[in-house]
Amino acid sequence: MGLQEIANALLLAGIYACVGMGFSLLYGVMNIVNLAHGAMVMVGAYISFWLFTLWGIDPFISIPASALLLFAIGYPMQAYLVNNVIRSDILRSLLVTYGVEMLLLGAVLVTWGSNYRAITPRYFGAGFQIGRVVIPYLRTGVVAVALAMAVGLNLFMSRTRIGMAIKATALNKEAAALVGINIRRIYAISSGLGCALAGAAGTLVAASYTISPSIEGPYLGNAFVIAVLGGLGNMMGAVAGGVVLALAETVGAVYFGMSFQRLIGFVIFLLVLILRPYGLMGRRFYAEI
Amino acid sequence: MVLRCWKRQNVVKVAAIVLMELFVILLWGGENLVSAQNQAASTIRIGAAISFSGPLAREGNSIAKGYELWAEEANEHGGLDVGGKKYKVQLKLLDDKGDSSTGVKLVEKLITDDKVEFVFGPYGSGMTIAASAVNEKYKKLMIAPMANAPDVYKRGFKYLFGLLPPANRGAGNHVNILRFLEPKPKTVAVVYPDDLFPSSTAKGIKEEAEKQGFKVVYFEKYPKGSKDLTPIISALQPIKPDVFITTGYMEDSVLLVRTSREMRFNVKYFGGLDLFLHEDFLKALGNDAEDLFSHAWWDKVANMKSDVFGSANKVIELYETKHHTEPNYYTISGVATGEVLQSALTKAGSLETDKIRAALLKNQFHTSLLAVKYDDTGANSSGSGVLIQIQKGKPVVVYPQELQQAKPVYPKPPWGNK
Numbered sequence: 208m209g210l211q212e213i214a215n216a217l218l219l220a221g222i223y224a225c226v227g228m229g230f231s232l233l234y235g236v237m238n239i240v241n242l243a244h245g246a247m248v249m250v251g252a253y254i255s256f257w258l259f260t261l262w263g264i265d266p267f268i269s270i271p272a273s274a275l276l277l278f279a280i281g282y283p284m285q286a287y288l289v290n291n292v293i294r295s296d297i298l299r300s301l302l303v304t305y306g307v308e309m310l311l312l313g314a315v316l317v318t319w320g321s322n323y324r325a326i327t328p329r330y331f332g333a334g335f336q337i338g339r340v341v342i343p344y345l346r347t348g349v350v351a352v353a354l355a356m357a358v359g360l361n362l363f364m365s366r367t368r369i370g371m372a373i374k375a376t377a378l379n380k381e382a383a384a385l386v387g388i389n390i391r392r393i394y395a396i397s398s399g400l401g402c403a404l405a406g407a408a409g410t411l412v413a414a415s416y417t418i419s420p421s422i423e424g425p426y427l428g429n430a431f432v433i434a435v436l437g438g439l440g441n442m443m444g445a446v447a448g449g450v451v452l453a454l455a456e457t458v459g460a461v462y463f464g465m466s467f468q469r470l471i472g473f474v475i476f477l478l479v480l481i482l483r484p485y486g487l488m489g490r491r492f493y494a495e496i
Numbered sequence: 497m498v499l500r501c502w503k504r505q506n507v508v509k510v511a512a513i514v515l516m517e518l519f520v521i522l523l524w525g526g527e528n529l530v531s532a533q534n535q536a537a538s539t540i541r542i543g544a545a546i547s548f549s550g551p552l553a554r555e556g557n558s559i560a561k562g563y564e565l566w567a568e569e570a571n572e573h574g575g576l577d578v579g580g581k582k583y584k585v586q587l588k589l590l591d592d593k594g595d596s597s598t599g600v601k602l603v604e605k606l607i608t609d610d611k612v613e614f615v616f617g618p619y620g621s622g623m624t625i626a627a628s629a630v631n632e633k634y635k636k637l638m639i640a641p642m643a644n645a646p647d648v649y650k651r652g653f654k655y656l657f658g659l660l661p662p663a664n665r666g667a668g669n670h671v672n673i674l675r676f677l678e679p680k681p682k683t684v685a686v687v688y689p690d691d692l693f694p695s696s697t698a699k700g701i702k703e704e705a706e707k708q709g710f711k712v713v714y715f716e717k718y719p720k721g722s723k724d725l726t727p728i729i730s731a732l733q734p735i736k737p738d739v740f741i742t743t744g745y746m747e748d749s750v751l752l753v754r755t756s757r758e759m760r761f762n763v764k765y766f767g768g769l770d771l772f773l774h775e776d777f778l779k780a781l782g783n784d785a786e787d788l789f790s791h792a793w794w795d796k797v798a799n800m801k802s803d804v805f806g807s808a809n810k811v812i813e814l815y816e817t818k819h820h821t822e823p824n825y826y827t828i829s830g831v832a833t834g835e836v837l838q839s840a841l842t843k844a845g846s847l848e849t850d851k852i853r854a855a856l857l858k859n860q861f862h863t864s865l866l867a868v869k870y871d872d873t874g875a876n877s878s879g880s881g882v883l884i885q886i887q888k889g890k891p892v893v894v895y896p897q898e899l900q901q902a903k904p905v906y907p908k909p910p911w912g913n914k
Contacts, residue, residue, distance in 0.1 A: 211733075211759075215726040321553030323746050325780030332757040332784070332911065343758040416723060417750045417780050421551045421594075425721065460727035465718035466690060468727075 216457035221350035224449030227433030229404030235440020236377040242304040245427030246311035251409020252418040266414035273406035281402025286395040325417040360442040438489025540583045543606030544616035550594025556619045562830015579845035596626035603630040621645035621693040628656040641829035645693040649875040657874045664700020666881040670767045671704045673895040681738035685714035694743040739765040764907035787908045793881040794825045804835040808864035832865035
């Protein structure tokens with residue numbers, strides 16, 4: 208496998224990491240499997256598409272916009288919908304997030320139709336070359352954003368009060384409540400944050416691929432794998448998960464043919480789970496049901 | 497008196513349930529009332545399960561618009577003429593969501609529940625193969641606009657009639673044009689998603705290329721819906737084929753072009769199927785679509801003669817008046833589906849399935865899409881397509897010579913660095 212393939216895999220890992228991060232946060236901290244995650248990535252993608260098409264705003268600059276708008280969707284979703292069912296069994300929260308997914312999908316279909324859209328920024332296709340390896344600017348930007356998001360979130364979770372409150376709630380919500388943390392509000396904020404990450408991932412997806420309402424399914428599946436692979440609740444884990452999945456898929460494609468891309472990815476996923484059940488960088492206290 | 501004993505919550509609950517029930521009854525009953533009314537007048541009910549949502553939604557919606565245009569025009573002229581009596585067309589279209597099992601269930605419902613007399617096809621060979629098994633079981637005729645994988649017609653079905661000729665006939669044009677290009681290309685690479693229509697078309701292209709003396713140096717499939725095709729382009733870079741053809745769908749074709757551009761993969765000839773001319777494809781790629789070759793079964797330039805409308809241009813005009821935009825070729829195929837049924841009904845002079853079937857097999861039809869002459873398997877054995885190249889952002893017919901609007905740009909200039 209040549210250097211070009213390795214470079215391609217690492218660059219693909221950038222998108223994967225972003226997609227996995229938001230999902231990992233919700234699942235790891237609150238045990239909410241956000242079935243609407245793929246739909247939120249899709250909505251974030253559309254927001255950036257329209258910002259680019261109507262006002263020429265570069266996708267990388269529109270990341271805060273889609274993140275903020277998705278926060279505004281995620282916070283009330285948690286506060287008014289999921290919080291009310293969070294104490295009963297996990298199926299209810301699955302149903303609620305599934306409902307949100309259908310709502311978002313339907314809304315996008317009705318408003319913007321099923322056309323394929325694409326963003327083509329001016330620097331698209333351009334890249335730099337190291338020896339015989341071509342590295343497009345766009346994908347490098349995606350990786351940079353992914354790393355920035357992971358590092359930024361880590362700092363947020365360990366250095367700010369809200370971040371530490373989120374971690375505390377994930378560890379033991381009764382104890383957190385006892386020390387005066389408003390659990391419902393922290394849940395809502397975490398959800399908003401996770402959805403904002405989904406929105407940011409959506410922007411990057413829109414910049415790299417064509418988008419249509421039908422992309423939301425595959426991204427949900429990917430998010431699941433990447434989040435669990437890397438360790439739930441751990442942002443750097445999502446990056447690691449993204450890298451492993453991307454490399455596994457590329458190896459599968461190169462050595463066994465394109466049809467084996469997903470298969471090898473899932474085989475690696477299963478192996479990691481068998482050998483390290485909490486994921487590559489996961490810790491025990493997250494994802495405890 | 498009794499009400500005062502009821503707690504307010506209970507009253508609200510009961511009221512809500514009653515209202516919901518009323519609503520449901522109204523919807524269900526209302527529909528039955530309307531269809532009962534129509535059964536009184538002379539109508540022909542035609543049903544179709546087609547993709548309004550899901551991965552095939554773009555094409556499905558376009559075809560549905562074609563069905564609707566045909567039905568509206570037929571009704572505006574008093575209805576279909578069958579044996580001297582006029583019948584209004586009642587169209588019922590349901591969303592198959594791009595899933596063949598949903599499509600199968602819907603066609604079954606349309607035939608057994610909604611009692612349609614004829615079925616129009618869904619979009620796609622895979623969808624049609626599944627759905628046509630249902631109408632075959634109930635001995636109802638289906639006319640399918642877009643089902644031209646050769647396998648569709650190899651099942652010995654009697655009640656399925658397609659519109660587009662089998663795929664390899666058309667895509668083979670990509671090979672046919674090669675001998676007119678200077679310097680003559682020698683090596684061909686073909687990639688395709690792992691799905692019925694693309695793979696059988698790709699195989700057809702490979703056979704045709706080898707038959708005409710070209711060397712197929714790369715022939716690979718990728719999973720349908722793949723989001724990353726860089727391994728393919730990476731593999732192709734050292735091979736340096738002259739000709740690169742893909743039989744992929746919209747998303748993956750766009751991805752192939754964009755990835756080729758990103759990785760500076762240059763070929764002399766880059767060709768694909770008709771979706772290369774779709775406005776979504778062209779909008780998504782912008783300048784990157786320049787010099788791509790596309791096969792097309794239909795082009796405005798040909799202005800096909802139509803038995804029902806007179807000419808393709810008339811259909812385009814009617815559509816533009818209603819929708820203020822040009823119809824695409826999927827919509828024209830939807831209209832042509834109706835045209836075939838209409839002509840067959842007139843020629844048969846009866847609503848009996850066997851008589852209509854005989855009329856379909858015996859006659860030649862001219863539709864706004866293309867000429868139609870069925871062989872025993874229900875496949876269209878006449879009509880051929882054209883090759884179109886995007887030149888300066890506009891589609892231009894470059895082959896066959898009789899219809900050529902401009903000379904092809906060949907070899908394709910290498911990807912620049914913007």
